[in-house]
Amino acid sequence: MHSLSPFQPTAASLPPKGATYLQKQVQGISVNHHALNPLSFILRAATVYPDRIALLHPDVKYPVQYTFRVWAQRIQNLAYALIEAGINPGDRVAVIAPNCPMIADAHHGVLGARAIFTPINTRLTPPEVAYILEHSGAKLILVDQECTHLIRGTTIPTIVSNDTGRDDDPYEAFLASGRRFSRERGWMGLDVERDEDAGAVLNYTSGTTGKPKGVLTTLRGSYLAAVGNVVEGQMNKESTYLWILPMFHAAGWTYPWANVFACAKQVTIRSVDYNAIWRHFLHSRVTHYCAAPTVQIGIVNHPDARPLPQPVTAIIAGAAPTAQLIGQLEQQGIKPVHVYGLTQTYGPFTRCYDQDSWSSLSLEDRAKLMARQGQSFATAQEVRVVYPPRHDNDQELIDVPRDGNTVGEIVTRGNIVMKEYFRDPDATKKAFRGGYFNSGDLAVMYPDGVVAIMDRSKDLIISGGENASSLAIEQELAAHPDVLEVSVVARAHEKWGERPMAFAILHPERSSKWEGNHDAFVADLKKHARTRLPGFATPEWVEVVQELPKTSTGKILKTALRKRVAKL
Structure with a gap:
């Protein structure tokens, strides 16, 4: 074609x-x-x-x-x-x-x-x-x-x-x-x-x-x-x-x-049409595309999905790919490249660079490493994780230890950071506090200089004084073989202040085993979670849903889920 x-x-x-x-x-x-x-x-x-x-x-x-x-x-x-x-x-x-x-x-x-x-x-x-x-x-x-x-x-x-x-x-x-x-x-x-x-x-x-x-x-x-x-x-x-x-x-x-710049060919489709996507994968010699994990899930679970005749690179952003998704992509000859960025950074400015030593690891262990947000792009300046300032007018930014545990905020500066918020000098000044762009994303820094996001500050679940990352919870829940897609938000709890609530879509090929008995699936998912997560991060509630609210790019709208939870 x-x-x-x-x-x-x-x-x-x-x-x-x-x-x-x-x-x-x-x-x-x-x-x-x-x-x-x-x-x-x-x-x-x-x-x-x-x-x-x-x-x-x-x-x-x-x-x-x-x-x-x-x-x-x-x-x-x-x-x-x-x-x-x-x-x-x-x-x-x-x-x-x-x-x-x-x-x-x-x-x-x-x-x-x-x-x-x-x-x-x-x-x-x-x-x-x-x-x-x-x-x-x-x-x-x-x-x-x-x-x-x-x-x-x-x-x-x-x-x-x-x-x-x-x-x-x-x-x-x-x-x-x-x-x-x-x-x-x-x-x-x-x-x-x-x-x-x-x-x-x-x-x-x-x-x-x-x-x-x-x-x-x-x-x-x-x-x-x-x-x-x-x-x-x-x-x-x-x-x-x-x-x-x-x-x-x-x-x-x-x-x-x-x-x-690459002198590459571009193929345009007007909407996310999985039939058209697979037609082009199979007949248009596609080698590259970008999509959020939710879109990737639709791609790998399409009836036309099969090993491709040519290698394809999938640039993934918006959330970390799960082990299951990585495995499915690789089985079809699609190489996942996990990147991270924001509109304020022209899209991606970090990449999780896979290492030669990873080839000997299990898929699940490799996926945990690949789920990290990585290090700065070739044309970006360094990415840092710093302690949140105690006061709005604080200008000195202090890096968290490189221990993979201490949570701070991702900041960066340099070539691929926005010029300003248009007609909003106050918001620009706040975003550029300390001479860096303050992303609002909470993360840790590992000893190898690799950043891993824990959550957006507004998505962090504070349960009994403990901080639970909704992203980390989602990663573990998605490892359940019968889960196609899952999202987690905070829900008010009388004793603990907040507890996680999960919204899960069942995998279409395995949903029949739970038909008419979602309570059994919820119990099974909680059992699975307890083997992987601390008690404060284990979902208190699970709801099986047919779909999740999403943006035009396939990113899950947690704001809509939080509004739904607030009414419960």
Whole structure:
């Protein structure tokens, strides 16, 4: 599944004969310096591999595919179209779309116009979207036809994409107008951003504890985070990346640029469709993808799951993979790479680097080591675990002992940390206390310099004065052979203050043994837990559920579970 014939790009998408990919020279800059900007990746790819397939979008009514030289022309057209529409340097351009060519274009084209790319989660409600549009001060919206209901009534200029790649598509007409406006001046006609610390992306957090915050990242950080992902994922021109992670989530962890830096092929699917995922695994020579463990569970338990004809790397974040999941992935020829990060760190900035000595360990022992969050990326600065400050104005950060036991907070600084919270200096100051980004994630540091998260501070269960990590409890419960997926939150307890409550999904292949007798399963799971966990961490309550509430990236929404528990 490598070509879509007889697809023909629009005339405006075809570069002129002899097109070059040189940008305008910036005056007044030292000869030994240029501002880092991920826009340069598409220009390099179009120069080196002009006729290789860059972007494939096959599972729609009108499938499309673009080579690097054609895609570069479309990105150039978008930059000119935005400028023609009145977009100035630093303006925010909102994009509301699932994984499709338009949002892939925007990661590059918005930067080409020296504007700030502002992706918006397609699963938000209209009021939430309205808040982000107002807070960001978005000057223009690029929206997929399936998402127009989210912006009904807006007065902001809007371009709709029907996701067809055909001349009569409004988005294609917008690109064509940009081509005409360019008067064939090409890349040399676009001004180059000389400040690598200029804003690149404005991502909005989920807002689970209040209004969402705008995380502003930079061109330099985006460039270096993308390069880091290529290095850590070992990607190259032979790689094929399948878009399962939404590109609107933390700018797709910078993989929209990483793939282009690697000159890899990208395959886009509009939703997490397990049938389509396995079709591409088996027929599109997929080598890389990103997904949370909950999505990985759906992948390995699909009816089409089987050993793959080519090695595949699965970049896993959002939670630690369990021993069972690691084993299932490896049986299918999928190598799990566990990474950790936040929106404020451009996605992943640490990786659990597997060691040669692990090969002699049992799967369960290896999984416990692999479940740790690891050490800093090649392009990141060091990760530290420090004691929480006693006062908000404390500036000195003190590291916890490297004993794998003392709990502190993960902090980091350097190349791939956000620039600021947009229009929120107080939140920025608090996040950067002590000269580091304070993550809010509680962790321990091992003697080998490896970080392991114990919990988000809000997810820690304090039972009888003892701290119980919901993540650690979940790891042990997931080792039960009949558990497909599990999540643990705190529930009020009259004697102990709090006790863990588990919500478990039964494995479909083994649920029949417990049909009509969930009480027996609960007793069996508690028995299993008591052999692995201290009493204060053993779940007091277990509820069998059909599904767990999740975000657009497949991360379990513990806020929803806590609200449910509060009513019990």
